[in-house]
Amino acid sequence: MKTLKDLMKESELDLSTLVVFTKAEHAIHKKEYQTIKDSGLTPTQFGVLEALYSKGDLKINELIEKILTTSGNITVVVKNLEKEGFIHRKVDPRDKRSCIISITDKGSQCIEGILPKHVSNIRDIFKVLSDEEKLILKTILKKFKTL
Numbered sequence: 001m002k003t004l005k006d007l008m009k010e011s012e013l014d015l016s017t018l019v020v021f022t023k024a025e026h027a028i029h030k031k032e033y034q035t036i037k038d039s040g041l042t043p044t045q046f047g048v049l050e051a052l053y054s055k056g057d058l059k060i061n062e063l064i065e066k067i068l069t070t071s072g073n074i075t076v077v078v079k080n081l082e083k084e085g086f087i088h089r090k091v092d093p094r095d096k097r098s099c100i101i102s103i104t105d106k107g108s109q110c111i112e113g114i115l116p117k118h119v120s121n122i123r124d125i126f127k128v129l130s131d132e133e134k135l136i137l138k139t140i141l142k143k144f145k146t147l
Contacts, residue, residue, distance in 0.1 A: 035118045036118065048101075051066040057101065081107070087107055
């Protein structure tokens with residue numbers, strides 16, 4: 001039977017890879033979220049506005065899928081964005097139990113003011129990689145979708 005020490009030694013590359021990956025993810029998100037925070041929005045609020053701006057009207061479950069958040073969190077975010085006049089909710093005529101969420105003119109203006117800075121920030125984050133390295137990284141990361 002293997003000892004814990006043996007297991008750790010055998011798994012050293014896997015464990016150190018996870019640590020490097022996690023540190024990189026945290027550094028990327030910290031820098032990414034800076035332009036969002038500077039706008040006065042939370043990352044989830046930004047995600048909702050960006051999704052509605054890019055994809056058009058969406059139902060709550062579609063928003064959850066697009067921005068990878070939880071149903072409890074999205075309800076509060078949607079209420080707050082509606083209160084601020086950034087989005088509008090209306091009952092889905094095909095399913096009275098669900099709502100369709102639309103971005104308002106105020107919401108569109110907000111996201112249009114943030115997106116150029118955000119995109120520039122993302123480009124700045126990934127300038128440490130060549131285009132070829134970015135493609136390789138995407139290919140590698142896609143392998144984790146099957147977990």
